[in-house]
Amino acid sequence: MALITPFQAFPAPAKLNLTLAITGRRADGYHLLESVFRFIDLMDTVELAVRDDGDIVLDNPIPGVPADSDLTVRAARALQAASGATLGASIRLHKRIPMGGGLGGGSSDAATVLLALNQLWNTQLPRQTLQDIGVKLGADVPVFVFGRPAFATGIGDELTECAVPDAWYVVLHPGVSVPTAKIFSHQGLTRNSTPSIMRALQTTQRKNDMQSVVCQMFPEVAQCLAKASEYGEPLMTGSGACVFLEFDKEAQAGAVFQSLSSSYTAFIAKGLQHHPLYDGR
Numbered sequence: 001m002a003l004i005t006p007f008q009a010f011p012a013p014a015k016l017n018l019t020l021a022i023t024g025r026r027a028d029g030y031h032l033l034e035s036v037f038r039f040i041d042l043m044d045t046v047e048l049a050v051r052d053d054g055d056i057v058l059d060n061p062i063p064g065v066p067a068d069s070d071l072t073v074r075a076a077r078a079l080q081a082a083s084g085a086t087l088g089a090s091i092r093l094h095k096r097i098p099m100g101g102g103l104g105g106g107s108s109d110a111a112t113v114l115l116a117l118n119q120l121w122n123t124q125l126p127r128q129t130l131q132d133i134g135v136k137l138g139a140d141v142p143v144f145v146f147g148r149p150a151f152a153t154g155i156g157d158e159l160t161e162c163a164v165p166d167a168w169y170v171v172l173h174p175g176v177s178v179p180t181a182k183i184f185s186h187q188g189l190t191r192n193s194t195p196s197i198m199r200a201l202q203t204t205q206r207k208n209d210m211q212s213v214v215c216q217m218f219p220e221v222a223q224c225l226a227k228a229s230e231y232g233e234p235l236m237t238g239s240g241a242c243v244f245l246e247f248d249k250e251a252q253a254g255a256v257f258q259s260l261s262s263s264y265t266a267f268i269a270k271g272l273q274h275h276p277l278y279d280g281r
C-alpha cells in the first residue's frame with residue numbers, strides 16, 4: 001500500500017517580470033537584480049497524492065527532463081530533508097507554461113510542491129523557511145512561495161510586496177527556448193544598472209536588461225518584439241524567450257491576441273493580485 005490519499009490538484013502560475021535590471025554580480029557568479037514579479041493565470045497543474053513509503057514518484061516525467069532532475073521531485077526531496085518528513089508523494093504534472101520561456105514554469109511547479117506538501121505532510125514550516133529551501137532549487141522559486149506581487153532584489157530572493165496594476169496580457173512565444181544560464185554568462189550583458197532608490201518607479205520604468213543580449217542571440221525574439229511593438233510597448237520576460245504586452249482591458253488584449261495569434265503561439269492572461277495558493281499568512 002503506498003498511496004494514502006487521493007490525488008489533489010494544485011495550481012502553479014506563470015510569472016512576468018514587469019521590469020528587470022541587473023545591478024551587479026556576486027562572487028559566486030550569480031547576478032544581483034532589481035525586478036518586479038507578478039503572476040498571471042497561465043498555469044501548470046501539479047497533482048499530488050501522499051505515499052506512506054517515503055518515495056517521491058513522478059508518474060509522467062517531461063520528455064527530455066529525467067524525473068530525478070525535475071524541479072517538482074527535487075522540491076519534494078528538499079522538503080523531506082529540511083523537515084525530516086517520512087511520508088512521500090506521487091506527482092502528476094500537467095504543463096501548460098512553455099519551458100525556457102522566461103515564465104518561471106519549472107520554478108513555479110517547485111514552489112507549488114513545497115507549499116502543498118507542507119500542508120499534506122503537516123510539516124507546517126514557515127513561509128520564509130520554504131523560500132530559503134526554494135532558492136536552492138532556483139532563483140525564481142522564492143517569489144512563488146512568497147505569493148504576492150514583489151519587488152525583488154538580491155538574486156531574486158529578497159522580496160518586498162509591491163502594488164501592481166489590474167491588467168491583461170498578451171504573451172507571445174517566438175518559438176525558441178532560451179537557456180537562462182547562457183544569457184547570464186554572455187559577456188555583452190548589462191551588469192551595472194543603477195539600483196533604484198525610488199522603488200515605486202520600478203512598476204512604471206519598464207525595461208529588461210537581458211533583452212538586448214537575447215535579441216542578438218535569437219533574432220526570432222527581436223522579430224517578435226518588432227511585430228508586437230505595432231500594438232504597444234512589448235517587453236521580454238525574465239531571460240526570455242517570451243514577450244508580453246500589457247493592457248488595461250480584456251477587450252483590448254483580446255483584439256491584439258486575435259491579430260497576433262496567427263503569427264505566434266500566443267496566450268491571453270489575466271494579471272493576478274496574488275498566487276492562487278497564497279493564504280494571507
Ligand SMILES: C[C@](O)(CO)[C@H](O)COP(=O)(O)OP(=O)(O)OC[C@H]1O[C@@H](n2ccc(N)nc2=O)[C@H](O)[C@@H]1O
Nearest residue numbers: 029030031107138139140141155156180181184238239
Ligand atoms: C531571469 C530570471 O528568470 C528573472 O526572474 C531569474 O533570475 C532566473 O531564475 P532561474 O531560472 O530560477 O535561474 P536558476 O535556475 O536559479 O539559475 C540558472 C543560471 O542562471 C544564472 N543566474 C540565475 C539567477 C541570477 N540571479 N543570476 C544568475 O547568474 C546562474 O548561472 C544559474 O546557474
Ligand SMILES: Nc1ncnc2c1ncn2[C@@H]1O[C@H](COP(=O)(O)OP(=O)(O)OP(=O)(O)O)[C@@H](O)[C@H]1O
Nearest residue numbers: 070071099100101102103104105106107109238239
Ligand atoms: N517541472 C518542470 N517544468 C519545466 N521545466 C522544468 C521542470 N523541471 C525541470 N525543468 C527544467 O528547467 C528548465 C527551466 O524551466 P523553467 O520553465 O523554470 O524556465 P523558464 O521558463 O526559462 O523560466 P525563467 O527563465 O523565468 O526561470 C527547463 O528547460 C527544464 O529543463
